[in-house]
């Protein structure tokens with residue numbers, strides 16, 4: 017099979033982790049007889065440095081021309097990033113939001129899994145973590161507060177800022193459908209998270225989710241308020257299978273869930289449209305403080321590449337092989353610094369990539 | 377001193393926990409020579425059952441006529457509450473939001489404290505919890521998505537719902553000032569939480585907070601994105617002193633923080649306006665499943681009464697006495713079921729109230 021992949025290494029540790037993911041994809045291509053063409057694209061801070069803007073039309077077009085996009089990470093810690101003082105629409109993250117919209121990537125999937133071998137890294141106590149957990153957060157990614165009308169103005173000399181949270185039933189319908197489809201392949205439980213006791217958009221959300229649920233009688237649907245969900249993720253993460261929610265709540269809850277695993281260096285993500293196109297990137301950020309030191313954990317990006325094989329190319333066997341390699345390497349005790357623990361063998365970013373490639 | 381207190385027992389466990397808080401206040405009045413007049417008011421589900429609406433004009437007027445309000449809790453679990461099927465503006469919580477607005481309670485203070493004696497209840501592992509933590513979340517309570525324009529409509533047969541997030545600089549200024557004032561009496565650190573990489577309202581928030589910070593050179597100000605804050609609360613809660621944030625983010629983060637303590641039955645809250653008026657209620661909900669069983673933990677409500685003594689009446693000595701009694705009773709090993717652990721003595725709601733009263 018021919019795989020036509022656009023690569024956006026991005027900022028911070030992006031380039032080094034994407035290099036390892038390419039290594040793994042190349043190995044997969046060798047072993048299973050595929051052919052990969054990469055097209056490297058600039059975006060985020062890297063694009064600002066060259067073009068003065070985080071995302072150009074040309075980059076969007078080239079991304080669209082590919083089968084899918086593999087991304088490192090964009091931007092940085094807002095407070096310390098060198099781009100912090102730029103106008104909002106010139107910041108690296110602006111490129112990311114624009115790209116999501118341009119490619120219509122409305123479904124963001126973020127698994128949050130506790131690996132047995134990494135249970136010690138989990139910030140929760142044993143009584144809770146020993147139950148294990150394996151959930152996926154299905155976050156709406158092209159609507160809500162992120163893309164509503166916004167402006168800053170003055171009223172009688174008083175500055176005022178407005179953001180708008182809008183959802184229509186089609187936007188809710190398609191993401192809910194994704195959530196239920198994913199649940200059908202998992203433990204068949206959907207927790208839809210909203211703030212229906214306050215927001216009109218959440219009340220519409222709840223209604224449409226219930227309408228979609230009618231098509232999936234096998235799936236158990238429960239509704240949970242967002243404040244309660246933020247509590248339950250800490251108290252009893254094992255209760256969750258699929259968490260389905262809107263853009264801003266999903267941003268907050270998926271980061272909380274990833275931290276609850278204790279190993280965000282291991283967490284992949286996929287952002288999908290309604291065909292086979294997708295953008296795949298680690299759940300974690302660009303970690304500018306450790307960039308270029310060969311100590312970043314490439315596994316999240318590598319597992320994102322596995323999601324790509326699965327969702328964009330239907331190469332399940334190949335995706336399984338990557339995921340198995342990750343599990344085997346963990347069992348053998350190799351660890352990057354972020355997940356290091358006693359008795360394990362410390363390896364760098366590149367070495368972890370080599371080990372995984374050899375394992376396939 | 378004469379204390380004129382409006383009481384709103386509310387729904388679920390509300391009545392039984394408020395009864396214990398009154399017992400403690402009466403004891404304080406005896407010991408320190410004060411005189412208390414209580415005016416009991418109906419609100420929430422309790423008011424719907426009698427008046428058909430969660431909050432009447434008369435209740436608002438009577439609350440305003442008092443020095444402050446002591447509340448149990450309003451509403452219930454949205455999914456299971458008997459009022460769930462009511463229209464949004466007839467649900468119990470609608471009364472709560474309307475009351476906050478009518479009384480101009482723009483500053484919501486929610487302490488999240490890990491008590492040494494309850495460290496076992498903390499869901500975090502020892503390596504993290506042993507550092508202890510003691511933070512207060514200062515949440516803006518009368519603006520943002522909660523009170524912006526909202527509507528549901530149809531566009532070409534497609535249902536659509538809109539909520540609006542608005543802040544003006546005065547609203548941000550006054551809550552920021554409260555945050556810094558509180559920090560001055562604590563460890564002098566403010567973490568302002570926003571989503572300034574996406575929202576206009578957050579960018580204005582950040583600017584105004586920085587302007588206010590200029591008046592408090594002794595206080596260290598840091599900005600944190602809301603998704604990162606949701607992670608840091610789990611990873612390293614000890615880093616926080618005062619978390620300052622807008623209404624919806626505060627709703628989510630304060631519940632997360634309360635769960636991180638592991639003992640939400642112990643957590644008080646105060647909602648203040650810019651004079652001495654305040655509404656005091658536990659951080660937890662109405663827990664309809666355990667209502668009327670005399671097993672609820674009254675301490676959160678009792679500590680809320682202590683906050684009332686401090687903020688509305690400047691009775692610091694009396695507030696200290698209540699807080700000391702709580703600590704002493706914990707040391708003596710008395711526990712309600714929610715915080716029970718081995719070797720401790722199990723007591724009910726009423727008995728806990730009696731023990732605390734005797735301790736003062």
Ligand SMILES: CC(C)[C@H](C(=O)O)[C@@H](O)C(=O)O
Pocket residue numbers: 091109112113267573574603
């Ligand atoms: C960088 C930022 C705009 C982005 C978001 O909020 O969506 C990030 O936090 C994420 O979750 O991918």
Ligand SMILES: CC(C)[C@H](C(=O)O)[C@@H](O)C(=O)O
Pocket residue numbers: 213214243451469472473627
């Ligand atoms: C009941 C609900 C409307 C309320 C809120 O969201 O403010 C509650 O969650 C709270 O935090 O006091």
